[in-house]
Amino acid sequence: MHSKSENDSQNLPPSLFVDLDKTLLEQEILVELARSIGRHEAMGRQTGRAMRGEESFLENFSRRIRLLEDISVETAVQVVKGLRFRNELLGVMRCWPGPVAIVTSNLDCWVSPLLLGLGFPFYCSTAETNGVGQPIGVRTLLHKRGIVEAASGPTIFVGDGANDAEAIAASDLGVGFWPDRQVVSSVLMAVQYIFTSEERLCMFLRQRSSLTPPDGGVD
Amino acid sequence: MHVSSATLVINAAGRGSRLGYVLNKSLLVLDGMTLIERQLRSIPLEVPIIVGVGYQAERVAEAAMKVRPDLTFSYNPDFERTGTARTLALSAGAASGRIVSLDGDLLVGSQDLNFFLQAQENLLGITLPTGREPVYCSYSVSDDDVFVHGFTRTHSEGAVEWSGLANLDAADLATLPNEGHVYEMLAALLPVRAMKIDCTEIDFPEDVELAIEWLRKLKG
Numbered sequence: 001m002h003s004k005s006e007n008d009s010q011n012l013p014p015s016l017f018v019d020l021d022k023t024l025l026e027q028e029i030l031v032e033l034a035r036s037i038g039r040h041e042a043m044g045r046q047t048g049r050a051m052r053g054e055e056s057f058l059e060n061f062s063r064r065i066r067l068l069e070d071i072s073v074e075t076a077v078q079v080v081k082g083l084r085f086r087n088e089l090l091g092v093m094r095c096w097p098g099p100v101a102i103v104t105s106n107l108d109c110w111v112s113p114l115l116l117g118l119g120f121p122f123y124c125s126t127a128e129t130n131g132v133g134q135p136i137g138v139r140t141l142l143h144k145r146g147i148v149e150a151a152s153g154p155t156i157f158v159g160d161g162a163n164d165a166e167a168i169a170a171s172d173l174g175v176g177f178w179p180d181r182q183v184v185s186s187v188l189m190a191v192q193y194i195f196t197s198e199e200r201l202c203m204f205l206r207q208r209s210s211l212t213p214p215d216g217g218v219d
Numbered sequence: 220m221h222v223s224s225a226t227l228v229i230n231a232a233g234r235g236s237r238l239g240y241v242l243n244k245s246l247l248v249l250d251g252m253t254l255i256e257r258q259l260r261s262i263p264l265e266v267p268i269i270v271g272v273g274y275q276a277e278r279v280a281e282a283a284m285k286v287r288p289d290l291t292f293s294y295n296p297d298f299e300r301t302g303t304a305r306t307l308a309l310s311a312g313a314a315s316g317r318i319v320s321l322d323g324d325l326l327v328g329s330q331d332l333n334f335f336l337q338a339q340e341n342l343l344g345i346t347l348p349t350g351r352e353p354v355y356c357s358y359s360v361s362d363d364d365v366f367v368h369g370f371t372r373t374h375s376e377g378a379v380e381w382s383g384l385a386n387l388d389a390a391d392l393a394t395l396p397n398e399g400h401v402y403e404m405l406a407a408l409l410p411v412r413a414m415k416i417d418c419t420e421i422d423f424p425e426d427v428e429l430a431i432e433w434l435r436k437l438k439g
Contacts, residue, residue, distance in 0.1 A: 181284040
């Protein structure tokens with residue numbers, strides 16, 4: 001059920017909201033942090049359960065944070081700064097005619113070093129930290145749907161996991177992105193479209209925004 | 220001159236209740252392969268594909284993604300109360316330029332399918348009537364070209380059947396009524412050129428045997 005009408009503020013360019021892990025980033029931040037201490041397999045399993053919505057996101061997220069308790073703040077910053085963005089999607093966001101924001105359930109202490117230099121507003125969860133700044137839990141969990149509902153004018157949300165499903169359903173145009181081709185039922189039931197290729201996703205977004213592709217041609 | 224291929228749209232959202240199975244027809248195994256897999260494997264890799272899903276969407280998407288890495292899906296949440304036309308219209312919203320609409324229960328010979336993918340004008344696939352409850356086309360012939368003028372459930376001498384394959388302009392589909400079947404949606408575009416195609420469609424239980432026989436003939 002899409003809660004906003006496409007007739008709402010039709011002349012405004014839509015706000016584009018993009019999830020971070022595995023959507024704008026090629027990797028999952030928590031899995032890559034866990035890789036640096038050899039716990040990536042356990043983290044990958046837990047992350048898969050969260051993505052598919054098999055248990056409470058907050059409970060699962062808290063458990064995943066505890067898996068990373070041995071990582072120093074400096075190491076964490078180094079790891080997240082080495083993550084790869086999806087450049088074509090980033091290019092579409094940079095040329096987007098309306099408001100753009102990154103919306104992630106991930107913690108401020110991990111996403112801020114990555115996103116502060118990017119130039120887009122971002123919304124994230126906040127961490128409960130110990131005396132040396134290491135995250136030990138979730139202080140506030142971001143509810144992505146609220147970000148979409150607070151936007152004025154039409155909205156597009158692009159995401160991949162179960163924790164994106166409500167925001168996708170609340171947006172005027174809900175878009176799923178499954179580069180790993182993992183079916184997530186709650187996302188499938190909420191979207192209008194799902195893409196498995198970044199190129200096709202970007203073609204679609206350009207078409208929706210009347211953006212010209214980077215080479216100036218017509219796609 | 221290079222002519223870019225159309226986007227192929229597979230309409231696979233329906234329940235397919237006439238077949239009497241609990242499965243989405245796209246998951247029906249024919250001669251060792253599901254229908255959706257067989258359709259996807261017959262399409263050149265460079266052709267963009269959109270699969271319209273609804274009933275058992277998760278299973279259809281899983282089956283499709285095992286075959287092709289670059290698929291797009293459109294989801295029709297109203298698949299229970301809308302027809303194929305709605306699914307096609309939703310899918311067309313993710314495409315630009317020309318699209319080829321292929322019903323999820325239709326298998327088409329690769330030569331004909333490729334011809335449709337390269338066509339640059341509206342084109343309908345027609346066939347000799349074979350199954351139960353066919354939709355017939357009224358048509359005229361001019362300089363060896365066949366033009367469809369209407370669709371009807373009434374049989375007449377020399378009748379041909381609407382196949383479920385069409386090359387169309389994605390932009391046109393956004394403006395057409397989409398409550399019913401694809402052929403009802405296309406009525407507003409008529410007359411449209413048509414071409415006889417080699418195909419088999421699975422609507423009723425007896426069509427399964429006919430489809431397997433059609434596949435065996437293809438293998439030679």
